[in-house]
Amino acid sequence: MADHPNTSLPEDRGYLSEHGFRSWALTMDHKRIGVMYIWTTLGFFVVAGILALLLRLKLLVPGPALFSDHTYNVLFTMHGAMMIFLFIIPAIPSALGNFFIPLLIGCRDVAFPRLNLFSYWIFVAGIAVTVGTLAAPMDTGWTFYTPYSAQTSAAVTALSFGLFLIGMSSILTGLNFIVTIHTMRAPGMGWYRMPLFIWAMYATSVIQVLSTPVIGITFLLLAAERVFGIGFFDPAKGGDPLLFQHFFWFYSHPVVYVMILPAMGIVSEVVPVFARKPIFGYKAIAYSALAIALIGFLVWGHHMFVSGMSTVAGVIFSFLTFFVAVPTGMKIFNWIATLYKGSITFESPMLYALSFIFLFIIGGLTGLFLGALATDVHVHDTYFLVAHFHYTMMGGTVMGLFAGLHYWFPKMTGRMFNETWAKSAWWLVVSGFNVTFFPMFILGMQGMPRRYAEYPAKYQALNVVATVGSWFLALGVIIMFANFIKSLRNGPLAPDNPWRGLTLEWQTTSPPPEENFHEIPTVTDWPYGYGSRNEAPRE
Amino acid sequence: MPYPTTLKASEVSLASHDVDAVFIFILAIAGFFFVLTQGLLIYFAIRYRKKKGVEEATPYITGNHALEVVWIVIPSLLLVAIFVYGLTVFIKMRTPLPNAAEIQVTASQFTWSFKYPDGRSVANELRLPLGQPVKLIMISRDVIHGFFIPAYRQKQDVLPGSYTYLWLLPKQAGTYDIYCSQYCGTGHSLMRATLIVMPQPQYQAWVAAELQKQQAGAQSPAERGKALFESAGGGGCHSIDGSPKVGPTLKGIFGSRVTLTTGQSVVADEEYLRESLEEPNEQVVQGFQPIMPSFRGSLKQDEIAALIAYMKTLK
Ligand code: HEM
Ligand SMILES: [Cu+2]
Ligand SMILES: [Cu+2]
Numbered sequence: 047m048a049d050h051p052n053t054s055l056p057e058d059r060g061y062l063s064e065h066g067f068r069s070w071a072l073t074m075d076h077k078r079i080g081v082m083y084i085w086t087t088l089g090f091f092v093v094a095g096i097l098a099l100l101l102r103l104k105l106l107v108p109g110p111a112l113f114s115d116h117t118y119n120v121l122f123t124m125h126g127a128m129m130i131f132l133f134i135i136p137a138i139p140s141a142l143g144n145f146f147i148p149l150l151i152g153c154r155d156v157a158f159p160r161l162n163l164f165s166y167w168i169f170v171a172g173i174a175v176t177v178g179t180l181a182a183p184m185d186t187g188w189t190f191y192t193p194y195s196a197q198t199s200a201a202v203t204a205l206s207f208g209l210f211l212i213g214m215s216s217i218l219t220g221l222n223f224i225v226t227i228h229t230m231r232a233p234g235m236g237w238y239r240m241p242l243f244i245w246a247m248y249a250t251s252v253i254q255v256l257s258t259p260v261i262g263i264t265f266l267l268l269a270a271e272r273v274f275g276i277g278f279f280d281p282a283k284g285g286d287p288l289l290f291q292h293f294f295w296f297y298s299h300p301v302v303y304v305m306i307l308p309a310m311g312i313v314s315e316v317v318p319v320f321a322r323k324p325i326f327g328y329k330a331i332a333y334s335a336l337a338i339a340l341i342g343f344l345v346w347g348h349h350m351f352v353s354g355m356s357t358v359a360g361v362i363f364s365f366l367t368f369f370v371a372v373p374t375g376m377k378i379f380n381w382i383a384t385l386y387k388g389s390i391t392f393e394s395p396m397l398y399a400l401s402f403i404f405l406f407i408i409g410g411l412t413g414l415f416l417g418a419l420a421t422d423v424h425v426h427d428t429y430f431l432v433a434h435f436h437y438t439m440m441g442g443t444v445m446g447l448f449a450g451l452h453y454w455f456p457k458m459t460g461r462m463f464n465e466t467w468a469k470s471a472w473w474l475v476v477s478g479f480n481v482t483f484f485p486m487f488i489l490g491m492q493g494m495p496r497r498y499a500e501y502p503a504k505y506q507a508l509n510v511v512a513t514v515g516s517w518f519l520a521l522g523v524i525i526m527f528a529n530f531i532k533s534l535r536n537g538p539l540a541p542d543n544p545w546r547g548l549t550l551e552w553q554t555t556s557p558p559p560e561e562n563f564h565e566i567p568t569v570t571d572w573p574y575g576y577g578s579r580n581e582a583p584r585e
Numbered sequence: 586m587p588y589p590t591t592l593k594a595s596e597v598s599l600a601s602h603d604v605d606a607v608f609i610f611i612l613a614i615a616g617f618f619f620v621l622t623q624g625l626l627i628y629f630a631i632r633y634r635k636k637k638g639v640e641e642a643t644p645y646i647t648g649n650h651a652l653e654v655v656w657i658v659i660p661s662l663l664l665v666a667i668f669v670y671g672l673t674v675f676i677k678m679r680t681p682l683p684n685a686a687e688i689q690v691t692a693s694q695f696t697w698s699f700k701y702p703d704g705r706s707v708a709n710e711l712r713l714p715l716g717q718p719v720k721l722i723m724i725s726r727d728v729i730h731g732f733f734i735p736a737y738r739q740k741q742d743v744l745p746g747s748y749t750y751l752w753l754l755p756k757q758a759g760t761y762d763i764y765c766s767q768y769c770g771t772g773h774s775l776m777r778a779t780l781i782v783m784p785q786p787q788y789q790a791w792v793a794a795e796l797q798k799q800q801a802g803a804q805s806p807a808e809r810g811k812a813l814f815e816s817a818g819g820g821g822c823h824s825i826d827g828s829p830k831v832g833p834t835l836k837g838i839f840g841s842r843v844t845l846t847t848g849q850s851v852v853a854d855e856e857y858l859r860e861s862l863e864e865p866n867e868q869v870v871q872g873f874q875p876i877m878p879s880f881r882g883s884l885k886q887d888e889i890a891a892l893i894a895y896m897k898t899l900k
Contacts, residue, residue, distance in 0.1 A: 194728040281746025327648040368664040379656045385629035389641045411615040418671030420607045424738040427766040493735025498774035577643035
């Protein structure tokens, strides 16, 4: 290997030059912090993914099998909670956001590098506490509904504290990004010259800063109820269980946009580069991110149509919910229009970005059934819902993340991955995903409730299909990661700009030097000037 | 029984037909946008793929205001239509029906108990006469549960500490599943019940027979215990045929030796069984969770004795 000219160690490993534990653990370089987040969050993706495979395995048969129902409940709680709190919320914002916000806006680091390092370590502390609660496994579901969560013998109090720390890390990271985006853009980069990933990260950070305190308070109240017996949510103590649900969803609905907006930002970067076309409707995409962030705060009640909330409240929440669909739909139309008359190539980042669009359309359209009152009554809390959120979160966010990982891998590591393997992995991931989750729509329409460790035998056939699909999905993910890990050592050296992108990160070396740019670039144009301008310019 | 999906607009209850109509309406709109967007996505991807080796110049198109307006306005109008349609049917489901018979539904981990106007209560089986409007008045004894009849397209969470309601109008005789749709703990997925809709004459006959059985009085303690076991929902967690459920089976329980979570092994005598009913979580059998509710207060002493007598018969 060593004699192959392409794979020999380069002279200059940029920000990766230093070695050793301290050089990582105490770094204030946003890129290294970003890399640590990538390893941490992907680690939990793998763990929670393995749990999901166990869940699916048990569901091969309708009756008792493999492990007890209680264990099933513990596993789906851990799967959901890890996927949400330890993987998908931090995965794009904290990991890729940290690495690429300064590079995309042309500055040397985030506004508060020391705070950034601190955020990472409280995130780790939060994880330690959360994972420590495994000693007394929890079976409440990731939604922790009271009064069940206040009564079960599990370690909800300790967990609340862990999630509180993780939430604090989100808030600090969000603040850091907002200040960075406001004050540290390269000379010449006005707001409308910012890459759309930055717009998306800006909207995301605003949601994180505004909504995360609410979940912090909620978990504190829950802990107070358990430890001191003060009745906030438990009717036996004079509390109101629906109050908990309001609190919970007031945070958790906006947070689904924390999960999806950054992925949309990645898609907005990748599609123009591989279509060689300017992004269609730049301002529409930018402002729709902000619109989604704001309207997203007003629709939490759509999780509670059958909870016992009043009919009038249900009607209002349903109405508002449909309004989030409008800016979301706009983005989809804009991406598709960007492809029009392009000169499209299908490298793996583009394949994942297109899969995002394809799967997210399905996730979004099935949301209409959940937003409409009459139909939600039937499909709420069934597998229809499970399918819907996996289409948006896994088909959406995770595909966006995979697009970003492939797109930026050369920049982050200075190496190229093997495109053939990447494509085979993509085939398996996308087809396995659909085989796993599409049958769940039908199961839900037929009435199979979610969180069912055992189920009536009439639902078996489709469950078997879903379980078999999960194996293909898993195989695809394994190949993808193996390809990455192998390429870290042996991949051919990456050029500075392998995809011929126009955003600033491609103007520096791969991997970038510690100070990002030898000389801070001056921006004279927006970053989507692909195509020839003398051919029918329009706006 | 072939299972009705949401697409086979079925006329089995109050709103099932309307809900299915809304479903199909949304499906039509969603289907249109699905074909439009995925069609264009795939068509553009193929039509405008880069041809071998030639880097074609692409036009500098950055947007189009007219198009932008079109794809805000048209979807918005359709969304409002969906909202209004969904809303009307929802209101219909929640509007009180005149002359509704009232049935009290009590949910507890992991049993449904139905109490009829004549005072009888039955666990995990709800019988209704065809065509008679019914109002379910529901409450939970412990955590939140969800009352869900898939075939009726109706669902309502059941809360501790406050009533929630559901209006039913059975329009077809038959047997339907009732599930718990809100996660409530270990036995959640087994918290199922059956809805049996009977034509009026059969229903009357059934009620009469039940009442007669009740009035026949002079039950032996074991018979009385059996009835109590069924109405208090013991069968939700314990089998009487040896198979494990959420709780240990009661087959052959009396006089057997059981190992507790503490590692201790005790003989299940009368005192052990009494304690298991009144302080169930003091002594928990190995391999099970301390989740059984206490029946202290809700069962009188002679009722506990009757239950023990019944358990002795489970050989
Ligand atoms: C690797 C592929 C995956 C498979 C095979 C899978 C499978 C499952 C299964 C079987 C359940 C339990 C459903 C139930 O019993 O109600 C579940 C629940 C859930 N999954 Fe996944 N999942 C996968 C990936 C993901 C991802 C990527 C996310 C989010 C980023 C996610 C988030 C959730 C959540 C939030 C729940 C709900 C947990 C709860 O009900 O408390 N899953 N998944
Ligand atoms: Cu929501
Ligand atoms: Cu339940």
